[in-house]
Amino acid sequence: MLTLYDNMDSGNGYKARLLLHKLAVPYKRVELDIDRSETRTAQFLVKNANGRIPTLELGDGTCLPESNAIIHYLAEGSPYLPEDRLKHAQVLQWMFFEQYSHEPYVATPRYIVRHLGRGHARMRELPDRHQKGHAALAVMDGHLAKRRFFVDERLTIADIALYAYTHVAHEGDLDIGRYGNVRAWLERVAAEPRHIPITQG
Amino acid sequence: MLTLYDNMDSGNGYKARLLLHKLAVPYKRVELDIDRSETRTAQFLVKNANGRIPTLELGDGTCLPESNAIIHYLAEGSPYLPEDRLKHAQVLQWMFFEQYSHEPYVATPRYIVRHLGRGHARMRELPDRHQKGHAALAVMDGHLAKRRFFVDERLTIADIALYAYTHVAHEGDLDIGRYGNVRAWLERVAAEPRHIPITQG
Incomplete structure (x- = not known):
């Protein structure tokens, strides 16, 4: 187990x-x-x-x-990870993008707001983090302009990695309203089989 | 090509x-x-x-x-990436660690010193970044206490990813002197076949 x-x-x-x-x-x-x-x-x-x-x-x-x-x-061995060498690397490309260019700017503001609280000194980090969060969202939005999912036109762990904090970005005061392709992709991910919300164990 | x-x-x-x-x-x-x-x-x-x-x-x-x-x-397909499912994931574990917990604190100080210059306002970021850099180095040092390389007792892309900025950490004023296991590992990596320095194309 x-x-x-x-x-x-x-x-x-x-x-x-x-x-x-x-x-x-x-x-x-x-x-x-x-x-x-x-x-x-x-x-x-x-x-x-x-x-x-x-x-x-x-x-x-x-x-x-x-x-x-x-x-x-x-x-590994499931439909969520392509076996093709290039597609595998592209899945990882977006997962490294998520950890380096996305998480500190999309997830950390949410952590500050929800766990440290709006009275905390670290709230002053939000404008700079949001600016870089918008840069990450713009890259994602451009990539999704002609694609349904990040790699191989199907849900992979690249989508799961990027969905996790993007769909709750507003909880860190980051507005994704202007990113229409990202919003449509969020809906596609949530409509996939066996989806559960972040609140479910 | x-x-x-x-x-x-x-x-x-x-x-x-x-x-x-x-x-x-x-x-x-x-x-x-x-x-x-x-x-x-x-x-x-x-x-x-x-x-x-x-x-x-x-x-x-x-x-x-x-x-x-x-x-x-x-x-992929070379000795530098294990095929075993768990070892493959452990290689990726250290590569994600490198991008999230290491690079911003070991590499970015070097970027600030070498590219922005010692007169730049961002020099004030160094103490906080170094503190987190030491945390990353301590994790690495503990892992290497009983190991020659990060995964599978041989050089993999996990070592290559972590070596790249660790071996020049001093160029960002980050002192790795206290991490004896890390220093011995740096020497092992540099002694591997077909090693080249960072200055070589």
Whole structure:
């Protein structure tokens, strides 16, 4: 049995939850309170020295951190990860884009607003983060102008990785209204079989 | 023939250069001056809408951005990328760690010092970035305490991704002196067959 160390509010955790549900893979979910530093205890740091969720524990006790590595592991051999060499690399291209050019600017504002609160000093980071978030959304919107999904015209883990925080960007005060192609893609992803919301375990 | 859009000072570009050399794959290198925004021209944005190097152009004109997606593409079928499902995911785990928890704190200080200059206002970002850089180095040092390389006890693209900016961290004033396991690993990577320095095309 797989165990997912998770936090229900985390988009990174949601990537794993969503794919596990789509694949109908049974797993045990362990909720950690990131606001109480439950990912920084000695007990958890043995599982992931980087102190972050999600972390996937396999049946033999091996622990795999990093949301995008987890969904790559889960997706291998499924329709959500193309086997073709170039398409595989293109899926990873968008997943690295997500971690470097998207997550710090689309996800972190949401973390600041929801977990630190609107009275926190880090609220002053939002304008700069939003500016870079808009740059990421503009790149996505251009790519989706003539495509239904990011790679291979079907839902892959590239879409799952990018969907997780894009669909809740407004919760970090980032307005995606002007990105019509992104909004249509969000609807397509949510209409795919076995979709679950971020609030569902 | 492959074409690599590159900048000789870039550690991200070096990842691709180093692996192309190891694999003895011929390619054409096109140097772009990032300080003169040559990655933001209309001509280049067609190749990578995110406006960054490295970008690999394949023989048919397809362009693949993101350094870690490029080296995954190049490494497939070679000894530098394990085929085993878990080991493959562990290689990606360290590559996502590199882009999210390492690059902004180990590479960006070097960019600020070398490209913006010591008189630039962004120099004030260094203390915070270095603090997080030390956190990343501590995670790496712990992992390497009982290992020769990051995954599978052999050089993989996880090592290449992490080596690129770690071995020049001092150029961004980040001192790696206290991380003995990391320093020994840097020497092992540099002693591997067909190694080239970051200054070599």
